[in-house]
Amino acid sequence: MEIDRVSIVVPTYNEEEAIGGDIEVIQETMDASRWEYELIVVNDASTDGTARVVRGYDRVKLLEHEQNRGGGFSRNTGIKASTGDVVVVTDGDGTYPNQDMPRLLEMMEEKNSDMVVGARIKEAGTLKFLRLPAKWFIRKLASWMSGFHIPDLNSGLRAIRKDVFMKYMELLPWGHSWVSTITLALLSSGYNVNYLDIDYYPRKGTSTFHPIKDTLGYITLVIRTVTWFNPLKVFMPMALVVGLVGVGRLIYDLITQPLHVTPSAVILIIAAIQVAMLGLLADLIVKRR
Numbered sequence: 001m002e003i004d005r006v007s008i009v010v011p012t013y014n015e016e017e018a019i020g021g022d023i024e025v026i027q028e029t030m031d032a033s034r035w036e037y038e039l040i041v042v043n044d045a046s047t048d049g050t051a052r053v054v055r056g057y058d059r060v061k062l063l064e065h066e067q068n069r070g071g072g073f074s075r076n077t078g079i080k081a082s083t084g085d086v087v088v089v090t091d092g093d094g095t096y097p098n099q100d101m102p103r104l105l106e107m108m109e110e111k112n113s114d115m116v117v118g119a120r121i122k123e124a125g126t127l128k129f130l131r132l133p134a135k136w137f138i139r140k141l142a143s144w145m146s147g148f149h150i151p152d153l154n155s156g157l158r159a160i161r162k163d164v165f166m167k168y169m170e171l172l173p174w175g176h177s178w179v180s181t182i183t184l185a186l187l188s189s190g191y192n193v194n195y196l197d198i199d200y201y202p203r204k205g206t207s208t209f210h211p212i213k214d215t216l217g218y219i220t221l222v223i224r225t226v227t228w229f230n231p232l233k234v235f236m237p238m239a240l241v242v243g244l245v246g247v248g249r250l251i252y253d254l255i256t257q258p259l260h261v262t263p264s265a266v267i268l269i270i271a272a273i274q275v276a277m278l279g280l281l282a283d284l285i286v287k288r289r
Contacts, residue, residue: 007082011074072178188229235279243272
């Protein structure tokens with residue numbers, strides 16, 4: 001595919017310390033590239049000087065929320081207002097190598113991608129001892145449930161076709177899990193998603209990420225999103241586990257008490273059949289939709 005115009009969307013919330021540097025890197029990088037572009041910064045009701053800093057730069061479109069809605073909602077706001085056929089989203093906290101945006105776009109053209117995700121090669125966030133095992137588990141869970149290898153589930157730097165994004169906008173959450181949801185949605189729907197290794201830097205300012213709360217939220221999100229797009233991936237393993245336990249109980253009953261089957265074995269086997277039927281019904285609904 002050939003990219004005609006690129007829109008760059010940067011959601012911000014109290015990023016006074018970092019947003020200026022990010023804007024400078026983006027403009028310098030994209031000015032030297034071969035693509036026509038626009039830069040959109042979405043101020044999500046910041047209480048510091050974020051908006052003032054952004055207004056100090058030429059050729060930046062500033063969109064502002066009157067109330068804080070979340071990073072996902074801010075991305076939606078920026079993408080809806082964009083005019084490019086491809087949108088690059090990044091964070092405004094100084095953590096992502098925005099000088100790599102041309103590499104994302106080149107991979108998008110070369111591999112005819114619907115989305116290219118910047119896969120971080122290291123963790124530089126706060127509370128690494130909690131983040132690393134939590135992110136590893138969530139990434140493995142998402143890879144297993146989606147059936148695809150996912151090097152980075154929730155990277156904030158990615159390029160995506162706008163027409164593809166618009167199909168899923170109403171399904172995307174307003175908070176941190178926006179990036180994870182769009183990744184799983186496109187993979188589960190058969191779109192071409194590729195990954196590019198990138199660096200990751202310590203953030204400037206205060207993080208809004210809550211390790212325990214957001215980790216539990218991500219696990220729920222993975223299960224819910226995969227259920228939405230590919231319910232058999234959720235229901236069939238559940239039915240198999242319940243069915244195996246039921247059959248195991250049945251065999252135990254027949255060995256220890258010949259010709260006598262306990263109610264629990266029957267209940268478990270019936271429950272497994274019901275879960276499997278629910279999965280098949282959900283799958284038919286998804287396919288019809």
